[in-house]
Amino acid sequence: MLRIVVMVSGGGTNLQAIIDGVASGEITNTEIAAVISNNRKAYALERAGKAGIPGIVVSPGEFESRESFHEALLETVDALQVDLIVLAGYLVVIPEKMTRQYENRIINIHPSLIPSFCGKGYYGLKVHEAVLERGVKVTGATVHFVDQGTDTGPILLQKAVNVMNGDSPKSLQERVMEQAEWVILPRAINLIANGKVTLKDGKAYVRS
Ligand code: GRF
Numbered sequence: 001m002l003r004i005v006v007m008v009s010g011g012g013t014n015l016q017a018i019i020d021g022v023a024s025g026e027i028t029n030t031e032i033a034a035v036i037s038n039n040r041k042a043y044a045l046e047r048a049g050k051a052g053i054p055g056i057v058v059s060p061g062e063f064e065s066r067e068s069f070h071e072a073l074l075e076t077v078d079a080l081q082v083d084l085i086v087l088a089g090y091l092v093v094i095p096e097k098m099t100r101q102y103e104n105r106i107i108n109i110h111p112s113l114i115p116s117f118c119g120k121g122y123y124g125l126k127v128h129e130a131v132l133e134r135g136v137k138v139t140g141a142t143v144h145f146v147d148q149g150t151d152t153g154p155i156l157l158q159k160a161v162n163v164m165n166g167d168s169p170k171s172l173q174e175r176v177m178e179q180a181e182w183v184i185l186p187r188a189i190n191l192i193a194n195g196k197v198t199l200k201d202g203k204a205y206v207r208s
Helices: 013-024 043-050 066-080 096-101 125-134 169-193
Strands: 002-008 030-037 055-057 084-087 106-110 138-145 155-162 197-200 203-206
Touching (some): 002 013, 002 169, 013 043, 013 169, 030 066, 030 169, 106 169, 125 169, 138 169
Parallel strands (some): 030 055
Antiparallel strands (some): 106 138, 138 155
């Protein structure tokens, strides 16, 4: 049984896709131990509560220093004794000590086809604004393993989404979430839970 913690900051629609995937059997061999948010007001915590999943807030603003926040975050995750950390719209930088301790056991969903439109400053609507600004015709989402960089770890799954004439950042974000994020994040968890993913020389491979 793959034991996971999902880390969130906002609406939690990706978390909901995971919850629904476990409930429907689309994701097998997986249990959600808890949801951790940096934001006490995140609607994602409501979603966790409705699903009977413990919600934990570890908010940077409630600590004296960034270091004490990092320590508390790592202690909280360690105490859960999970196999996989899933970043689902989590907007806080993961401390290096945590990415090293959980090497190849943290995945993230990013709303573009990495290596395009990623890295520092590319998150949420800003990604889609940049996509529209550049005029690209195809975008999408990526699930990748998290390393010490920003959106630089091994790519696990990607799904393309067409940019439509007249798209706004919001309409494009919604299509990328519906058609890509909510599909590949549950699929990635299910693949990992069922031993279908291997990492070699910094690349991720899926066995069918
Ligand atoms: C979305 O833009 C997603 O692409 C990014 O975080 C944002 C919020 O997602 N990963 P959620 O509704 O909180 O899952």
